[in-house]
Amino acid sequence: MKLLITGGAGFIGSAVVRQAIAAGHAVVNLDALTYAACLDNVASVADHPEYAFEHADIRDRAALDRIFARHAPDAVMHLAAESHVDRSIDGPGAFVETNVTGTYTLLEAARGYWTEAGRPAHFRFHHISTDEVFGSLGPEGRFTEDTPYDPRSPYSASKAASDHLVRAWFHTYGLPVVLSNCSNNYGPHHFPEKLIPVIILGALAGRPLPIYGDGSNVRDWLYVEDHAEALLLVLSRGAPGESYNIGGENERSNLELVRTLCAILDAKRPKPSGSYADQITFVADRPGHDARYAIDPARIARELGWRPSVTLDEGLERTVQWYLDNEAWWRALQSRQGVGTRLGVGAVSDPHRGTVSGANRRSPEE
Known part of the structure; x- marks a missing residue:
């Protein structure tokens, strides 16, 4: 199967690209190469002979038409997105x-x-979304597809x-779509402004x-890599028009998570004295900070046979080791715009000058 993957130079997209190639698929990676993208990720x-890269913006219809005509994909996996909550507070446009x-x-x-291709039944448009669309949970319950x-x-x-648009294109035009909503991702290649790499x-x-x-x-x-595996499964076996929640079943408060890291x-790189936990400090909260997210992955487990395979403790250990082993990767990204600066604290956005942050402190981001 030939896959057109948007945002394939980003964190989750690149994991899907790597896993799709390993699974024997041909991949066309479409990415605009904005601040969070990194071709080193792929x-x-x-x-690889079955890999191609297209530098293009998903808002450019002419470019998209050329890419579809040139590559004739069997499916689209749509991961390209602005995804940083604090940046959205400063610059929602x-x-x-x-x-x-x-x-x-x-x-x-x-x-x-x-x-134009005759509406082939095998074609799929897989839209990848987030659990944040469901809002905030109290101490009990989990998000379901309903x-x-x-x-x-x-x-x-x-x-x-964007989720509503995808569903509308299924119901109005019959475009064979599948959707998925995931919980917070983490692992290798996570952009340095996000919570786990920040810590x-x-x-x-x-x-x-x-x-x-x-x-x-709580998140x-x-x-x-568990998520990438689930996404490829949803693409190949998910029912058109259906949505699948993909969760890690690994809830932890932000403070507990930081202490674990x-x-x-x-253990891996001890300080001369004391613990890294001695560096923990508390800062003013983000505006509208959701209290808790938790995904119920019962549908994807029941219908497609998928469950996460990596526990949080195992995954965090792998992730820490990856950052220790790949200093050149993350150092190259630390100079990019906004990295290392606290965002989302009442900044003023000027469409002609970009976003001016309201503070200059490093901060954890989900």
Whole structure:
């Protein structure tokens, strides 16, 4: 099967690219190479005969039409998105442009290609989304595919809008789509502004390890390679029009997570004295910070036979080791715009000058 994967130079997208090639698929990686993209993420498959790269923006309809015509994919896996909650607070326009307008443009290009090809039954458009569209949970319960949407940030609102567009294209035009909503991903190649790499790299640098609020916010963590495996399964075996929640079944509060990372670092690269946990500090909370996310993956387990294979403790140990072994990768990304600067604290966004942060502290990001 030939897959057109959007956002394939990003964190999750590159894991899907690598795993798809390993599984014997041909892959066309379409990426605009914005600030969070890194072609080093797919260096291991760059010379593979079944891999091709297209530098293009999903908002560019003419480019999309050329790419569909040139490569004739059997399926689209749509991962390209602006995904950073704090950046969405400072500059929501980019999230609407990419996640809403971009998804619309890609849907229309895919529909045109599919229609011209005679509406083949095997074609699939797989839209990859987030659990954040469901809002915030209390101490009990988990998100299911039937949970009402209740997005709380510009990021999650833009992803909710894109989910609705994909479903509308299925019901109105018959485009054979599948959807999936995942919990928080982590693992190798995670961009350095996200929570887990922020803590690992900040600990190694001897900086304070900032935690929003009191650290009680809970997330369900999913190892990125488990997620990539699930996405390929949903693509190949998911029913058109259906949605599948993909969760790691690994809930942990932010404070517990940070303490676990510090303990792993204490064992793998001990400080001359004390623990990395001594660097933990608490900072002002993010506006509208959701209290808890948790995915119920019963449908994908029941219908497709998938369950996560990597425990959180195992995955965190693998992740820490990867960052210790790949310093050249993360050092090259630390100079990119916004990395190492706290975002999402009431910054003013000027469309002509970009986003000006309201503070200059490193911060944990989900």
